[in-house]
Amino acid sequence: MIRRKRRRKSGAPSSGAATRRDDKGISWRKAEVQTAVFAILANLSGTVASGITRRTQLGRDLGWDDWYKLSIVKPVRRQLHETLDHRVVKVDVKTAGNVVDYVWSLMEEI
Amino acid sequence: MKALLLLAQTWSIGHSYSSPAALRLPATLVAVRAASGGAWLSKLDAGVLARLPTGAGFGLELGVRASGGSVRSRTERVYSAMARTDWSFSGPGIGMALGAEYEADGGFDVKKLSAGAELTPLGWGAAGLGRFTHRTHGFRWRPWIGGAVVADDVFRGHARVEAVLRVPVGALAIEGSAEATAWYRDGFNGTNYATAALSAELGGSGVSLTLSADEGRRPPLYLKTSKASVGLGLRLPSPSRR
Numbered sequence: 001m002i003r004r005k006r007r008r009k010s011g012a013p014s015s016g017a018a019t020r021r022d023d024k025g026i027s028w029r030k031a032e033v034q035t036a037v038f039a040i041l042a043n044l045s046g047t048v049a050s051g052i053t054r055r056t057q058l059g060r061d062l063g064w065d066d067w068y069k070l071s072i073v074k075p076v077r078r079q080l081h082e083t084l085d086h087r088v089v090k091v092d093v094k095t096a097g098n099v100v101d102y103v104w105s106l107m108e109e110i
Numbered sequence: 111m112k113a114l115l116l117l118a119q120t121w122s123i124g125h126s127y128s129s130p131a132a133l134r135l136p137a138t139l140v141a142v143r144a145a146s147g148g149a150w151l152s153k154l155d156a157g158v159l160a161r162l163p164t165g166a167g168f169g170l171e172l173g174v175r176a177s178g179g180s181v182r183s184r185t186e187r188v189y190s191a192m193a194r195t196d197w198s199f200s201g202p203g204i205g206m207a208l209g210a211e212y213e214a215d216g217g218f219d220v221k222k223l224s225a226g227a228e229l230t231p232l233g234w235g236a237a238g239l240g241r242f243t244h245r246t247h248g249f250r251w252r253p254w255i256g257g258a259v260v261a262d263d264v265f266r267g268h269a270r271v272e273a274v275l276r277v278p279v280g281a282l283a284i285e286g287s288a289e290a291t292a293w294y295r296d297g298f299n300g301t302n303y304a305t306a307a308l309s310a311e312l313g314g315s316g317v318s319l320t321l322s323a324d325e326g327r328r329p330p331l332y333l334k335t336s337k338a339s340v341g342l343g344l345r346l347p348s349p350s351r352r
Contacts, residue, residue, distance in 0.1 A: 044233070044241075045241065047245070061245065062241065062242075062245065063241050063242025063244075063245060063248070063250060064240060064241045065240050065241070065250065065252060067198070067205045067230060067232055067240055067252065068232060068233055068239075068240030068241050070198045070200060070205065070232050071203070071232050071233040071240070073198075073200040074200045074201075074203070077200075086197070086198050086200070087169055090169070090196075090198075091120070091161065091163075091169060
């Protein structure tokens, strides 16, 4: 199960914010996070991002083993400025959509 | 035991628990009878791996495996159990597994407990390292290097390479899997062991028609073995659903 790591700091109830901030304070929309994550997955798979959907499975569809999944940690930290928990990536993340949702959950609601 | 079953996030059944490729090698139970008659003999190679959540940023894997059956002598049979955890270092792109393993021969006359570590590169851009070279077919491999201290104070170093080749032929998913390990032991000559299987999965069920072979010497007794067999194999979850 992928859990949200960071809560809205204002104390107000979450409104499913359309924009969130990464650890460097850069604002992201979820669609932008998805585009960036798909580009990372495509680059690591030697394929094109247009061939990746939220339902693309890292194991069955992209042919990655559990250890290779950890290759996403470094580019996500570099481009999206979020630090992924290795255990969550290795065990819980199974689809491209899982990666997007996990990175999004780490970002701070504005 | 019930708590373990409830806690286990993932169960895998395959040939062995030693690596992802070993779990892709099907567990096999083969019945053998000489063409000239005589008694039926059996050959079993199976491993089960369970991943348990710890909630502490690292996972725990528990595994058991058996290589037995009446086609093997008591000393040729191997029973093992292990506990393993792992970390990864995304900076240099290295994964590390730490574990302890208990190994015994078929008569439990030789029992060995060992503790060790092994390293693998996560990706490093090498073709097929950790991912298939093509989406629907192709080749995937992963190397490991490690060492263990065995209870009788012997240091045992090892290098292992695992490889999977998958080739869809019509509706059939043909897959070849192999795992080869070389050991170096303090005060002994080096030794090695390889196991391989060619399997055709039946309709995504995890059940496959399997040709398997093993060759070499492996712990705990390092007895020479050389066997090939054809039979039904089982892998759960099915590789086509992973």
